[in-house]
Amino acid sequence: MFIRAGSGYARRAGPEGVDVLAFRNATHCNIALRGEDENSWDRMIEAFRDRAALWEGERVPPSELPRT
Template sequence: MTTPSDAGDTPRFQIYRAADASDYRETSCMEVTGLTDVITDGITRAEAAGASEGNVVKLLFAMPGMSLTYAWFKSGFPLPLHSHNADCLYYIVAGTLRLGTEELGAGDGFFVGRDVPYNYKPGPDGVEVLEFRTADTFDIRFLGKTTAFWDKTVSALEAERPKWAAQRPPHELATAR
């Protein structure tokens, strides 16, 4: 897989394999920016409440000016309001999510422009999405600026966390039915 650190020239053809994907925590493709004391404390408390157990995010492919990410957010995962400094096109592989008043499912998607704040809530079986970005490196800027915002996020994590250990990705549930 081409990664931002070894990218160089744009490949003309390349195969990538899901089995070779890197966990986001092992890459440098996404930098957290705009941190304040409140946001840093909120992220720390969210991690302690199980945030990393509620999602799987992997970099499938990256080359200069483009990347593809797989993300599985487990049921009820409270994805905090945030933005990125790159355009992103989302495609729902399996499961459902609520985006504002809209419920989206497999085959649906949405576009989020650079620096546009957004969040969504995974459905009862969680959601698997592919994220196509116009950059191989980008930022994430959490926009919850108050302790009350992070208190709500932490409470949601604590409420949902017990359900996650036994959850399987929605695409596995669909094939088992």
């Protein structure tokens, strides 16, 4: 997917998370994290709390784990 500079975009991770690989041709970049509303931030916090221990022990990106 190509996204022009200055354009906004969003992702929604599934239960296994998301891997993002970004290529930029600049020495500086901005990242703005915006929740749709307070509930969005609550869901992110809950996901972090629920999966933090699992993420700590991961040695490969989620995209390379076998599907269950």
